[in-house]
Amino acid sequence: MNGNTILTVSDLKTSFKVKRAGRKYRVQAVDGISLSLVEGEVLGIVGESGCGKTTVGRSVVRLVQPDGGAIDFKGTNVIAASGASLRDLRLNIRMVFQDPYASLNPRRSIGDSVAEAGDINGFFKRGDERTALIAQTLMAVGLDPSFAKRYPHELSGGQRQRVGIARAILPRPAVIIADEPVSALDVSVQAQVLNLMMDLREELKLSMLFISHDLGVIGQISDRVAVMYMGRVVELADTRTILDHALHPYTRALMAAVPKPDPSKRIAGAIETGEPPSQFNRPSGCTYAARCPLHSARCLAEVPELRPIDPDHRLVACHNV
Amino acid sequence: MLSVRDLVVSLGSDKAPIDIVSDVSFTIGKGEILGLVGESGCGKSITSLAVMGLLPRPGPRIRTGQIELDGTDVTRLEPWQRVEAGHGRIAMIFQEPMTSLNPVRRIGDQIVEAVRVHDGITGSAAMARARELLDLVRIPDAALQLSAYPHQLSGGQRQRIMIAIALACRPQVLIADEPTTALDVTIQIQILGLLRDLCNRLEMAILFITHDMGVIAQLADRVAVMYAGRIVETAAADALFGSPSHHYTRGLMDCMPARNPGVRRLPTIAGQAPRPGTIVTGCAFAPRCSAVRDVCRVSAPLRVKIATAHEALCTFPIDAGRTT
Numbered sequence: 001m002n003g004n005t006i007l008t009v010s011d012l013k014t015s016f017k018v019k020r021a022g023r024k025y026r027v028q029a030v031d032g033i034s035l036s037l038v039e040g041e042v043l044g045i046v047g048e049s050g051c052g053k054t055t056v057g058r059s060v061v062r063l064v065q066p067d068g069g070a071i072d073f074k075g076t077n078v079i080a081a082s083g084a085s086l087r088d089l090r091l092n093i094r095m096v097f098q099d100p101y102a103s104l105n106p107r108r109s110i111g112d113s114v115a116e117a118g119d120i121n122g123f124f125k126r127g128d129e130r131t132a133l134i135a136q137t138l139m140a141v142g143l144d145p146s147f148a149k150r151y152p153h154e155l156s157g158g159q160r161q162r163v164g165i166a167r168a169i170l171p172r173p174a175v176i177i178a179d180e181p182v183s184a185l186d187v188s189v190q191a192q193v194l195n196l197m198m199d200l201r202e203e204l205k206l207s208m209l210f211i212s213h214d215l216g217v218i219g220q221i222s223d224r225v226a227v228m229y230m231g232r233v234v235e236l237a238d239t240r241t242i243l244d245h246a247l248h249p250y251t252r253a254l255m256a257a258v259p260k261p262d263p264s265k266r267i268a269g270a271i272e273t274g275e276p277p278s279q280f281n282r283p284s285g286c287t288y289a290a291r292c293p294l295h296s297a298r299c300l301a302e303v304p305e306l307r308p309i310d311p312d313h314r315l316v317a318c319h320n321v
Numbered sequence: 322m323l324s325v326r327d328l329v330v331s332l333g334s335d336k337a338p339i340d341i342v343s344d345v346s347f348t349i350g351k352g353e354i355l356g357l358v359g360e361s362g363c364g365k366s367i368t369s370l371a372v373m374g375l376l377p378r379p380g381p382r383i384r385t386g387q388i389e390l391d392g393t394d395v396t397r398l399e400p401w402q403r404v405e406a407g408h409g410r411i412a413m414i415f416q417e418p419m420t421s422l423n424p425v426r427r428i429g430d431q432i433v434e435a436v437r438v439h440d441g442i443t444g445s446a447a448m449a450r451a452r453e454l455l456d457l458v459r460i461p462d463a464a465l466q467l468s469a470y471p472h473q474l475s476g477g478q479r480q481r482i483m484i485a486i487a488l489a490c491r492p493q494v495l496i497a498d499e500p501t502t503a504l505d506v507t508i509q510i511q512i513l514g515l516l517r518d519l520c521n522r523l524e525m526a527i528l529f530i531t532h533d534m535g536v537i538a539q540l541a542d543r544v545a546v547m548y549a550g551r552i553v554e555t556a557a558a559d560a561l562f563g564s565p566s567h568h569y570t571r572g573l574m575d576c577m578p579a580r581n582p583g584v585r586r587l588p589t590i591a592g593q594a595p596r597p598g599t600i601v602t603g604c605a606f607a608p609r610c611s612a613v614r615d616v617c618r619v620s621a622p623l624r625v626k627i628a629t630a631h632e633a634l635c636t637f638p639i640d641a642g643r644t645t
Contacts, residue, residue, distance in 0.1 A: 048505035049476075156593055157361075186360040186532060186594075191576035191587040198586065213505065216535075216578035220587065257506040259513075259535030261577055263558040267539050269521065270459065271514035273507055275475050 006074060006207050007037040007060070007093075007175055013068035014052075014059050020280060027279045029055040031231035032069070034306070037175065042201060042208040044222030044239065046215055046254070050279060052231040053211045057177040060209065061093050062086060073175070091117060094168035098180035100160030104152040111148030114138065114166045121171070133170065140203075141166045142196060158189035162196065169204060179211045194221060215258050219243050227251045230276060230287035233306055237314035247309060247321045249292045286319070294320040322526035323372070323411075323494045324348040328386035330364070330371050332598060338384055339598040342367050343550045345386070349494065349526035354517070356541030356558070357530045358573075362597045364550040365530045369496045372528070373413050374400045391493055404438065404490075412487035416499040418479035422471040428482055429467030435489035454485040458515060477508035484515065488523075495520075498530045513540050534573055538562055543630070546570045549595050549605035556631040564640060566625075566633040568610045604635070612637060 014030040030052040037043050045053045059066045062078060071078035073089060081089050094117075097103040104113055111134045115124075124130040135145035141162040152160060161181060168176055178197070182190040198221060201208060212218050218225055218239075225242045227235040227250065235248040246252050253273060274291035277283050283290065289299040298319050306317040328345040331338035342364040349355045359365045370376050371383055374395070388396045393408050403409045415421050423431060432451035437443055440450060448467065455463035458481040471479055480500055487495060497516065501509040517540060520527050529540055537544055537558070544561045546554040546569065554567040565571045572590040592609045595601060604622040607613045614637060623636045 048507065158593065187534070187573060188360065188576050188590040189593065191578075191589040194578070195586050195589060214578075215506075220578040253507055257510040258579070259506075259509070259533060259539045261535050261538045261562060261574060261579055263538045263541075263562050265539065266558070267510070267514050267517050269514060270518040271511050272459070273511060275477060275508065 003038045003040060005036045006039045007035075007209075008072040009033060009035045009056070009060065009069070010072075011069040012056065012059060012066055012071065014055050014064055014066045016064075018280075025280050028231055028282070030059065030066070033228075033231075033233055035226060035233070035236075037207050037209060039174075039207055040201075040205055041224065042210050042222045044218035044225040045209065045211045045228060046213065046218045046225060047228035048213060048254075048276070050230075050276065051228040053213075053228050054179055056228075057095065057179045057209060057211050060177055061090060061095050063095075087121065091121060091171040092173050093175045093177060094171070094173040096161075096164050096168045096176060096178040096181045099184050100157055100164050101152075101184070103164055104160060106152050108151075109148065110138075110150050110152070110155070110163050113152075114148070114163060114170055116167065117171045123171070137166045137170050138163075140169065140200065156189075157185050158193060161185060161193050165193075165196065165200070169200060169206075172204070174207060176206050176208045177211070178208060180213065181210075182217060183212065183214065190217070197221065215243075215255060227254070230279075230282070232287070232317065233315070234288070234317045235315065236306065238312065241312065241314055247314070247316050248318050249294050249321075250288050253291070286317075294318070296320060322349055322351050322353075322391055323528070324387075324389040325368075325372060326387045326389075328368065328371060328388065329384045330367055330376070330381045331384040332381050339600075340384070341381060341550050341597045342371065345547075345550075345552055347545050347552065347555065349528060351493075351526060352520055352524045353543065354520055354527040354529055354541050356537040356544045357528060357547060358532065358534060358537050358544060359547035360532055360594055362594060363547045364597065365547050366498055368547075369413065369498050369528060369530055373411065373496060374398065374403065375413070409439065410490055410492050411494040411496070412490050412492040413496040413498065414480070414483045414487050414500050416502050418476065418483045418503075419471060421483055422479060424471055426470075427467065428469050428471065428474070432467075432482070432486055432489060435486045439490040450489075451485075454488055455482075457488060457519070458482070458485045460485070475508075476504050477511060480504065480512055481515065484512075484519070488519070491523075492525055494526045494528065496528045496530070499532070500529075501536065502531070502533070509536070510539075516540065534577055535579060546573070549599070549601065550597065551605065551634060553606065553634045554632065556627070560628065560631050566627045566631065566638040566640065567606075567635050568612050568639065569606050570633075571639060572609075572611070606635075612639075 012030055012033045015026050015028045018025045018027050047053045058064045115134050134148050138145050138147055143162050182193050210221055222239050225239050226233045229250050235251045285301050286299040286304050289295040304317045304319050306315045309316045326346050330342035331340050333339040345368055357365050390408050395403055395408050429451050433447045436447045436450045452463050460466050460481050501512050541558050544558050545552045548569050554570045575588040590609050603618040607617040622634050624634050625638050626632055
């Protein structure tokens with residue numbers, strides 16, 4: 001990989017305490033993940049609900065507290081950061097959330113929401129500086145500066161997500177964590193917002209962790225893709241390699257399940273591919289073994305490590321490829 | 322099996338109605354899946370609720386048009402009147418099964434409730450029928466699951482339960498409104514497979530509503546594309562995906578990431594859809610259309626026949642010269 005690594009995640013573990021039917025459980029949402037983000041790169045994280053992809057993103061900005069591993073941003077230890085260093089970190093690593101309806105305060109004007117990070121951190125000495133930066137940021141995301149005086153209910157879903165992006169880029173961050181940023185949008189609007197994110201990435205030289213369940217969207221925007229299953233990365237490679245020659249049986253199953261806009265591949269009848277195991281009762285060995293067409297006795301006993309398969313940096317966690 | 326003709330659903334008073342669904346017509350035959358596709362607010366869910374007789378009150382109502390179920394006009398019948406008159410063999414499943422199921426009642430009891438209404442049987446006979454329905458939707462260990470509560474099941478299994486309840490009335494027509502939108506892709510494909518399998522085996526007519534062109538392509542035999550309350554194109558799935566005639570259909574397909582592998586910028590449809598109920602002169606899609614002409618902005622678009630069973634609501638459809 002060329003370029004400088006800006007964010008390194010090593011052996012990250014995050015768990016949650018959950019109470020079910022009177023019993024306490026600890027759900028290991030992220031179970032030992034290592035990733036690195038190169039400057040200017042978009043790293044896609046794809047997986048199905050409950051695989052831990054959102055928890056990875058939230059751990060990196062410390063919205064949840066990891067219970068193991070290390071996160072390093074330009075030499076700063078993210079997990080140990082507090083006070084001023086944490087505030088500084090959160091200006092450099094910004095988050096864009098999925099639901100633009102839930103993530104904007106309905107009683108604050110768009111301008112106030114966009115400028116919030118600047119207000120908290122004392123960016124503005126004079127009111128006109130603030131107005132100018134809000135206007136400039138709104139224009140950068142393709143909105144008219146007059147939107148600053150409007151309120152979220154006056155905006156469409158696509159416009160709200162643009163506001164969400166404006167809010168993230170206002171302090172000129174180095175890294176954006178985008179958690180399903182286009183999943184709540186209609187396809188025609190989804191394409192507009194994806195294009196905007198690709199433009200901003202070039203203009204502002206952003207690095208991005210792009211989290212999505214949608215392989216189509218991930219394939220569009222990412223340089224590299226990490227595929228997650230049950231809290232672990234099962235395959236990590238260049239986007240084209242993942243799309244064209246995925247090796248892990250789960251990645252393959254995921255790709256096969258994505259509906260293709262081609263009626264000649266129509267479904268003829270019942271398909272049974274199983275469901276993920278319960279989070280409360282994780283199987284030993286490979287968590288995908290029960291659904292896997294390749295599984296062997298070893299898979300039930302031994303957790304497969306993420307290991308390099310070929311010279312082009314591809315990593316796969318499977319005993320049988 | 323189901324035929325809808327010139328359906329108009331309106332809000333507001335009779336003197337000043339605001340049409341949110343206009344002139345919608347379609348038919349679905351036995352063992353056929355019609356995909357109704359469109360973006361949020363285009364009127365696809367309102368259309369399906371109108372067909373079910375489930376429009377919320379007070380709220381939108383059917384102003385004109387006709388809904389025929391197996392040859393009987395049911396337009397003005399309440400759902401309970403339909404069941405009493407024996408025309409109740411139509412069922413619906415929704416996007417989020419958790420909001421449709423009662424969280425404090427066992428699965429078995431919830432299925433039995435539907436069985437009692439439609440079959441008039443009770444007790445162990447009804448429970449046996451419930452078990453049969455669970456087998457039909459391929460729930461493993463059906464006998465065990467009857468005593469489970471909804472929260473103990475996964476999202477995919479809950480949607481199977483909803484389908485089982487829908488099947489309790491032995492429907493001739495099943496309406497599925499975004500039934501897989503809340504599910505993961507590997508679960509979605511199983512539910513789509515199940516619907517196709519049931520459609521074939523039980524010879525149902527299925528109206529499948531979605532915003533996802535990929536899902537439509539994988540499941541539907543015929544497709545109706547809706548925009549701003551109107552059906553703008555209908556065709557067999559192969560014809561629609563092979564050569565879309567309406568510029569909106571074409572735009573929807575073009576902006577799918579799956580159709581553009583490796584492209585830096587996705588093609589988009591400029592602007593956004595009009596809010597439901599907006600009064601439009603000319604073609605509702607004209608402000609966003611890449612091939613718009615002056616006449617489109619002032620006069621309503623024509624419904625053009627492209628080929629057999631392929632129509633587009635566009636005065637200047639794509640490749641009109643090719644018409645046979």
